[in-house]
Amino acid sequence: MAIAAWSGLDSMSNMDDALYLQWKTLLEDRTGMILPNERRSFLTTSLGIRMREIGFTDYQLYYEHVLNGCEGAIEWATLVDRLTVHETRFFRHMASVEMLRELVLPQWMSEDEPPGTIQCWSVGCSTGEEPYTLAMVLDHFRETDYCQYYFGITASDISLASLATGRKGVYHSRKLRDVDAVLRGKYFRRVSDTHFEVNEALRKxxxxxxxxxxxxxxxxxxxxxxxxxxxxxxYFDRKRRIEILNNLVEHLLPGGVLILGAGEILGWQPPIIEKIEFNDTLAFRRLPSA
Ligand SMILES: C[S@@+](CC[C@H](N)C(=O)[O-])C[C@H]1O[C@@H](n2cnc3c(N)ncnc32)[C@H](O)[C@@H]1O
Known part of the structure; x- marks a missing residue:
């Protein structure tokens, strides 16, 4: 299949510098994704494969198609899915999980009025492994630590195809390699030799x-x-990262916590938040008074 797709690219028009810039700018304006020049061949190949699937041979005509009304918007959704990176897995960043278990949750539970409902948001959730990891941690913690709270997680992403996978909740065993046996037994059901399904209670x-x-x-x-x-x-430049982060902290309750990937932003700390110090993590707490 990959070979067929590649050989089909022979019939494609060339992508000259002006056209490349046009596509690169569209991608950056609409998704924020910066495509360095080294990834030019990734762009042309991904576009070419998609164009071949739907019968286009000219990058310019396909570009106009993508900009054109409802049909263009539907095609754009498919294309975005092809051009964005969805790599993820359960318990991908263990240090952040440990911070939640050892610091954040115990601290919330020790407050005079611990939250009765914990609301969470996984931003850029891809195919769902990150929000389900969070759901397992929250659910398991409240049972083993005898805490009484309810929780809900909103999981958002730009890619409709990734979201559909998340909703289905069926994953190859490869993705579960960091899920320990207790959680695997508790939250997954084997549905084939190679695949597991997240149980319904967690999906809800x-x-x-x-x-x-x-x-x-x-x-x-x-x-x-x-x-x-x-x-x-x-995938964003510094200016966009800061804009996104400033918007995200506005969605935090006082005392609420923002967890990023280690090293994903340097020198950003608006006055309403404080940094949380915990091994190999990057996280901030909104000040209780803010
Ligand atoms: C590499 S995945 C990260 C998945 C997960 N958060 C993790 O750490 O394993 C990056 C995700 O960001 C999403 N993304 C990229 N640009 C976006 C945008 N402008 N708005 C929302 N999501 C976006 C992609 O679709 C992709 O699923």
């Missing part, structure tokens, strides 16, 4: 929704206790 705790982080002004998400945003900001 996670709500998947499409959201472009560049369009956060009218997001129907209120204030939450926890935001996790890992391995997404790395």
């Amino acid at each position: 705790r996670v709500c998947f929704a499409q959201l472009n982080v560049l369009e956060m002004e009218h997001v129907p998400i209120g204030k939450v206790h926890l935001i996790i945003c890992q391995n997404m900001l790395i």
